Amino acid sequence: MLVDLHVHLRGTLVRETVLFLAERNAVSIPEAILADARYGWHDFATFLKAYDLVTSVVKSAADLEVITTSYLKRCAELGGGYVEFMLSPPDLARTGVPFPDQLKALTAAADRAAEEWGVRSRLIATAVRHLGPRAAVEAARMATSIQSDMLVGFGLTGDEHQHEVGEFAEAFNIARGEGLRATAHAGEHRPADTIIEAIELLGLDRVGHGIRAVESPDVMRQLAEARMPLEVCLGSNLALGLYRSVAEHPVGRMVDAGCAIVLGTDDPGFFGTDLAREHALALEADPRLGIEAVSTNAIAAAFCDEHTKNSLAH
Numbered sequence: 001m002l003v004d005l006h007v008h009l010r011g012t013l014v015r016e017t018v019l020f021l022a023e024r025n026a027v028s029i030p031e032a033i034l035a036d037a038r039y040g041w042h043d044f045a046t047f048l049k050a051y052d053l054v055t056s057v058v059k060s061a062a063d064l065e066v067i068t069t070s071y072l073k074r075c076a077e078l079g080g081g082y083v084e085f086m087l088s089p090p091d092l093a094r095t096g097v098p099f100p101d102q103l104k105a106l107t108a109a110a111d112r113a114a115e116e117w118g119v120r121s122r123l124i125a126t127a128v129r130h131l132g133p134r135a136a137v138e139a140a141r142m143a144t145s146i147q148s149d150m151l152v153g154f155g156l157t158g159d160e161h162q163h164e165v166g167e168f169a170e171a172f173n174i175a176r177g178e179g180l181r182a183t184a185h186a187g188e189h190r191p192a193d194t195i196i197e198a199i200e201l202l203g204l205d206r207v208g209h210g211i212r213a214v215e216s217p218d219v220m221r222q223l224a225e226a227r228m229p230l231e232v233c234l235g236s237n238l239a240l241g242l243y244r245s246v247a248e249h250p251v252g253r254m255v256d257a258g259c260a261i262v263l264g265t266d267d268p269g270f271f272g273t274d275l276a277r278e279h280a281l282a283l284e285a286d287p288r289l290g291i292e293a294v295s296t297n298a299i300a301a302a303f304c305d306e307h308t309k310n311s312l313a314h
C-alpha cells in the first residue's frame with residue numbers, strides 16, 4: 001500500500017481540471033502561461049508565482065471537493081491507501097469560503113474515497129512562509145477554531161528564504177496546543193542546520209524535504225537518532241532542478257546515515273509525477289526504499305490516530 005505524506009492539495013490540479021475550473025469560475029489565465037507545459041516556470045521562485053496564478057482557479061468548497069476526489073481516485077488506481085493533504089485555510093477564506101465549509105468539502109471527498117476506493121486521507125492546515133508570521137498565526141487560529149477528525153496537523157509551506165523559522169513559533173504553539181501534529185518545509189532550499197532549527201523552534205514531528213541534511217553528517221546523525229521522518233519528494237526535486245538525475249539524489253546517503261524516509265508527490269499536477277512514480281524513483285535511488293519499508297515508515301509517521309494506522313497496516 002502506497003502512502004503520500006507530502007502533497008499540496010491545490011498542487012494536485014492537472015491541466016484538464018485547471019481549464020475546467022478556469023471556465024467555471026471565469027478566471028482568466030494568460031494564454032502564454034496555459035500553452036506552456038510548465039505554465040512558464042523554470043525554477044522555485046517562478047514556480048511559486050505560477051502556482052499561485054494557476055491554483056487561483058480554485059474558488060469554492062465544491063471545487064475543493066472535486067480536486068480532492070479526483071486526486072484520491074487517481075491514488076487508489078495506483079495502489080494508494082493513505083494521503084495527507086496540505087491546504088492553507090486563509091487562502092479560500094479570503095475569497096469567501098469559511099474554513100468550516102472547506103473542511104466539510106474535504107471530509108465529504110475523503111469519506112467517499114474511503115468508502116468507494118478504500119483510500120483514506122487527512123488534512124494538514126498550513127501557513128505560507130512568505131506571507132509572514134502574522135498570517136501564520138491567522139492560519140493557526142483558523143485551523144484550531146474547529147474540531148474535526150479530518151484535521152490532524154499544521155504545517156509551513158512556501159519560500160524558505162523568506163523570514164527566519166523562529167518567527168513562526170507562535171503559530172505552531174497555537175496549533176500544537178490544540179493537539180495538531182507539526183511539519184514544515186525545511187532544508188529543501190536552505191542548508192542543513194536550518195532543519196534542526198525548524199525542528200527545535202517549531203516542535204516538528206516531521207520535516208518536509210530535509211534533503212540538504214546530507215550536507216552535514218552531524219545533522220544526519222541527529223535526524224537518525226530522533227527517527228525524524230523526512231518527507232522526500234524525488235519527482236519534485238528533479239522537476240525543480242535541485243538534482244540532475246536520480247543517481248545524484250542524496251536519499252540513498254540519507255538511508256546510509258539511518259534517516260527515516262517517507263515519500264510525497266509535492267505538487268504532482270505541476271511536476272508530472274504521481275505516487276507510483278515516486279516509489280519507482282525511490283527504489284531506483286536506493287534498493288532499501290522498497291514499498292514495504294517506506295510504507296512501514298510512513299504509517300509510523302502518519303498524523304492520523306492509532307486506530308486508523310492499525311487499519312492501514314492490515
Ligand code: ADE
Nearest residue numbers: 008011157158185266267
Ligand atoms: N507550496 C506549494 N507547493 C510548494 C512547494 N513545492 N514547496 C513549498 N511551498 C509550496
Ligand code: ZN
Nearest residue numbers: 006185208266
Ligand atoms: Zn511541498
